[in-house]
Amino acid sequence: MDAFQIFLNTLSPSVLIIIFIGVLIGIIVGAIPGLNGAIGISLLLPMTFALEPQIGLLLLGGIYMGGMYGGSITAILLNVPGDVVAAPAAMEGYPLTKQGRAKEALYYSIFSSMFGGFIGVIILILFTPPLASFALKFGPAEMFFIALSGLVIIGALGGNLYKSAFAVLFGLFISTIGVDLIAGSERFTMGSADLRSGISVVPVVLGLFCLAEMFLNIGKKSNEVTTYKDQSIKRMTVIKDIVRQKFLVLKSSFIGTCIGLLPGVGTTLAVFMSYGEAKRVSKKRDQFEKGNTEGIIAAESANNATVGSSMVPLLALGVPGSPTTAIIAGALIIHGIILGPSLFVQRPDVAYTFLYGMLLTVVAMAIIGAVGIKYFSYILKVKMEYIVPTVLVFALFGAYSLRNSIFDVFIAIVLGIVGAIFKKIAVPLAPIIIGVVLGPLIETNLARSMVIAEARQLSLPHYMLSNPLAIFLLVMVAVLFVVVIKMRTKTE
Amino acid sequence: MKRIVFLLVLALMLVVVAACGSDTNQEASGNADENQQGSNVEENNQDSTVEYPTKNIQIIVPYSAGGGGDTVARILADALSEELGKQINVINREGAGGEIGIAEMARSEADGYTLGVFGYPDNFVLENTRDTDFSFDSFEYLAAFDDMPMGIFAGPGSDFETIEDLIEFGEANPGSITLGESGALGLLHILAFSDIIGVQTTPVTFSGGGELMNSLLGNHVDLASTSSMSHDSIVDAGGHPIGFAAPERMAMFPDVPTFKELGFDLEMGVSRVLVAPTGLPEEVKEVLTTALDNIGNDPALKERFEAAALPYRYLGNEDVTEFLNRSNSVLEPVIQQNIDRFKN
Amino acid sequence: MVIIILTNIIMGVVLILFSILAYTQTGDMPSQSAMFPRIVLYGIGITGLLMIVDTLIKVKRGKATNDSSLTxxxxxxxxxxxxxxxxxxxxxxxxxxxxxxxxxxxxxxxxxxxxxxxxxxxxxxxxxxxxxxxxxxxxxxxxxxxxxxxxxxxxxxxxx
Incomplete structure (x- = not known):
């Protein structure tokens, strides 16, 4: 069977239907606060046992792709990111909604997701082997520098300098709670077995972004609540504008692709990095967090770009780099398919159908999104009295669903209260999320570097800078640092 | 003033709603009991004709979805639900290296509707190295399904072809060989392995299997300690196994030597067990063990395991208990010797 | 005006107290585990201090702006x-x-x-x-x- 034949097979009705179903489920679970693509995939995992492997895989791939987009819908319309990766979409999209430009924001979101998704999957199809070996070059030292660059980019986000610094440190502190990953000792657990497994990022996001936002809505008088004005905008206008900013799209997709390749780093960092970078270079920097479409383009194309690239190490090396790809690996394992370079030789039918099918998931996402936006925005006509309780109970459910843990519900509630206070005293919330995500990356990779350096009888700097990639990354961090400081002093 | 009145009314309402909720539920649950099992529940128990299962069953897995333990649980849920004619849901309850989920299994009610699947000896290592809420006797071990030895693997282009290379280099450079692991059993395996070959090594902890693989294949660590399940992916990417801690060569990988035949008496592996909390009613246990024996001895289940690269070995209720007790007595001294490595 | 000074200074004080309190908890940890949390807690304490100093300087120069809406x-x-x-x-x-x-x-x-x-x-x-x-x-x-x-x-x- 040659590649073209496989491509034609991908276009069969049953495959197309499965792809549409997968993407639709993905968008729905993505849009529900707390539920995300990973949960959707683990829900439908048993169903794939009965399907042919490539069909089952595409179902999961569709959920993955759709889930990356779905969170942005609720983020833009209600300021409630359905998923962690949609947090920047809320920061830029919701202000637009308040200006009556909800549809415009939604169109920017879906079409940027489409471009990002396409770029990610095309890279997956064309460059899997070289990228897989590139990803292997990232050892503990290189990962440490990547995490540092994520920390530096926070400086580009808005807010009072000291309050931003506190926010990121607070996030880092949250990440240290629990059994420490290196030495196995307990930190700040106060003897609680639940705290031993640490605080994961999902309840933190639910609390800070979702519950806190709803708290503040509860108190609003009805005349403070924005009334929905429908400003019409043509789809083509938005697409043309995105195409005009091709540099931004390409750069964001590139950041998304690179971060997506690395195991254990996660999409959250990719999204915030490309968002921060977009703000850093933007000519309309002062409009950020007041509704700038550039921010939406950057964040949305980055998160969908990670979908394709995170499959690279999975398919080429059998290295699942994220919870979602680990579940997809599980689905393959049950079908007796061995992941690694020989996958493309032994089971080309599965591998290539999956690759081409992933392109179609992007198409399906774009169609569902572009058609659905009209209906999504009906949410705005619903009165706040109905939305607030609904979002609250869904969020509580979402917090529970992540690990089936009632303790996570408690964490979300506590952070909801904290988040509402922070909002009132102008402590920015996004750096907290970045801190929670980066804390373990920085700490464990530094600790690993120390252990390996000692074993090799090298000094720590000597080990960490022992190859060109690491030196390059360190230089990049330094340059980024200088640039962000300059940008800061200019605005203040 | 208005506000205060309102708040009082609200507080009152809270109480009323809470009370109503509890009332209706007492009734509801009472009704459900009557409807489902008739009013003679107690008699039923004495007659030893307990109807089981009458509702859906859940299997708790203390790991995230997608790994080996999760895969085993899902295959079992599928097969067992066909055998028992009830839906079986797999619930991932990960955290703290499996501790959270295993503790939850131990806490749940012994009625046969909550079962658990985990990789022995995770529970045993945890209970001996941490202050856990469960012990080995918290569970009724119903069956074991696979026997997956731990192994030592080298990355692509590694200088360590055989175990002799490893010992030679390690004796000349104590502590300089880095060994990656992700999980308590992986660490235990490294410690026992280093002890037995008499070489001082440096274990490096990774947060997950993916990161471990990436570091091994990218030569950021010299070796990795992981289960035989990773064999195919590692070999496919240019790495190779040094040996398995298995009693004899595995049927799946006949070319990989065991440490035993190399002259090192080291056996360590994962065995996925299906458990229920202790105190399961005899009748329920009877139903479950019969069903498990039926599916366990069915070649179809063996095929599904082996397709997923899981070395199948079924042990029924009595065999598994005996096997685990024997294994505990082997593991305990190893854990105690290295206890400070775990507790730091 | 008073409110701005108050919220920022109270926040600074809370941060310093929090970092000291949490720092005492790191005492029983092995040094390897305690390193990272300690660095973070130093950071929080210093941030709190800077926040107070910064607010006082701004007030002195009459440049303080209100970014808090907590009542x-x-x-x-x-x-x-x-x-x-x-x-x-x-x-x-x-x-x-x-x-x-x-x-x-x-x-x-x-x-x-x-x-x-x-x-x-x-x-x-x-x-x-x-x-x-x-x-x-x-x-x-x-x-x-x-x-x-x-x-x-x-x-x-x-x-x-």
Whole structure:
């Protein structure tokens, strides 16, 4: 069977239907606060046992792709990111909604997701082997520098300098709670077995972004609540504008692709990095967090770009780099398919159908999104009295669903209260999320570097800078640092 | 003033709603009991004709979805639900290296509707190295399904072809060989392995299997300690196994030597067990063990395991208990010797 | 003016106290584990200190701007009371399980918000409306999560 034949097979009705179903489920679970693509995939995992492997895989791939987009819908319309990766979409999209430009924001979101998704999957199809070996070059030292660059980019986000610094440190502190990953000792657990497994990022996001936002809505008088004005905008206008900013799209997709390749780093960092970078270079920097479409383009194309690239190490090396790809690996394992370079030789039918099918998931996402936006925005006509309780109970459910843990519900509630206070005293919330995500990356990779350096009888700097990639990354961090400081002093 | 009145009314309402909720539920649950099992529940128990299962069953897995333990649980849920004619849901309850989920299994009610699947000896290592809420006797071990030895693997282009290379280099450079692991059993395996070959090594902890693989294949660590399940992916990417801690060569990988035949008496592996909390009613246990024996001895289940690269070995209720007790007595001294490595 | 100085300085003091308090907890940790949290806590303490100094300098120069909108009124009605609702719901969750608690939360929040937004008394009509909304949302969640998806929800100790 040659590649073209496989491509034609991908276009069969049953495959197309499965792809549409997968993407639709993905968008729905993505849009529900707390539920995300990973949960959707683990829900439908048993169903794939009965399907042919490539069909089952595409179902999961569709959920993955759709889930990356779905969170942005609720983020833009209600300021409630359905998923962690949609947090920047809320920061830029919701202000637009308040200006009556909800549809415009939604169109920017879906079409940027489409471009990002396409770029990610095309890279997956064309460059899997070289990228897989590139990803292997990232050892503990290189990962440490990547995490540092994520920390530096926070400086580009808005807010009072000291309050931003506190926010990121607070996030880092949250990440240290629990059994420490290196030495196995307990930190700040106060003897609680639940705290031993640490605080994961999902309840933190639910609390800070979702519950806190709803708290503040509860108190609003009805005349403070924005009334929905429908400003019409043509789809083509938005697409043309995105195409005009091709540099931004390409750069964001590139950041998304690179971060997506690395195991254990996660999409959250990719999204915030490309968002921060977009703000850093933007000519309309002062409009950020007041509704700038550039921010939406950057964040949305980055998160969908990670979908394709995170499959690279999975398919080429059998290295699942994220919870979602680990579940997809599980689905393959049950079908007796061995992941690694020989996958493309032994089971080309599965591998290539999956690759081409992933392109179609992007198409399906774009169609569902572009058609659905009209209906999504009906949410705005619903009165706040109905939305607030609904979002609250869904969020509580979402917090529970992540690990089936009632303790996570408690964490979300506590952070909801904290988040509402922070909002009132102008402590920015996004750096907290970045801190929670980066804390373990920085700490464990530094600790690993120390252990390996000692074993090799090298000094720590000597080990960490022992190859060109690491030196390059360190230089990049330094340059980024200088640039962000300059940008800061200019605005203040 | 208005506000205060309102708040009082609200507080009152809270109480009323809470009370109503509890009332209706007492009734509801009472009704459900009557409807489902008739009013003679107690008699039923004495007659030893307990109807089981009458509702859906859940299997708790203390790991995230997608790994080996999760895969085993899902295959079992599928097969067992066909055998028992009830839906079986797999619930991932990960955290703290499996501790959270295993503790939850131990806490749940012994009625046969909550079962658990985990990789022995995770529970045993945890209970001996941490202050856990469960012990080995918290569970009724119903069956074991696979026997997956731990192994030592080298990355692509590694200088360590055989175990002799490893010992030679390690004796000349104590502590300089880095060994990656992700999980308590992986660490235990490294410690026992280093002890037995008499070489001082440096274990490096990774947060997950993916990161471990990436570091091994990218030569950021010299070796990795992981289960035989990773064999195919590692070999496919240019790495190779040094040996398995298995009693004899595995049927799946006949070319990989065991440490035993190399002259090192080291056996360590994962065995996925299906458990229920202790105190399961005899009748329920009877139903479950019969069903498990039926599916366990069915070649179809063996095929599904082996397709997923899981070395199948079924042990029924009595065999598994005996096997685990024997294994505990082997593991305990190893854990105690290295206890400070775990507790730091 | 006074308020700005107060919130920022109080925040600085809270940060310093928090970092000292948490720092004492790192005492029993092995040095390898304690390193990273200690660095973070130093950072929080220093940030708190800088925040106080910065505010005082700005006030002296008359450049202080207000970025805080926390008032006693908003604290009570937008944070304390909704927070209390959720904490009560959490307690109910551990006892009665998810759906009953969800039903309770929807009702209470609906009434509270109707009252807050329109500043009107809750009449029988509102009560009926809230009841219908709560039943509807809870039923939809039950259908989607429990019946269709078979997802586990918190069950509560009461029914064990």
């Amino acid at each position: 006693l009124n908003s604290f009570i009605f937008q944070i304390l009371i909704p927070g209390a609702f959720l904490l009560i719901t959490y307690q109910l969750l551990t006892i009665f399980g998810f759906y009953i608690s969800a039903f309770f939360l929807i009702m209470v929040v609906f009434f509270y918000q109707t009252y807050r937004a329109n500043n009107i008394k809750i009449t029988g009509k509102h009560f009926l409306k809230g009841l219908i909304v709560a039943v509807l949302i809870t039923a939809i969640m039950y259908i989607i999560f429990t019946l269709l998806l078979g997802l586990p929800v918190p069950s509560g100790s009461f029914f064990r």
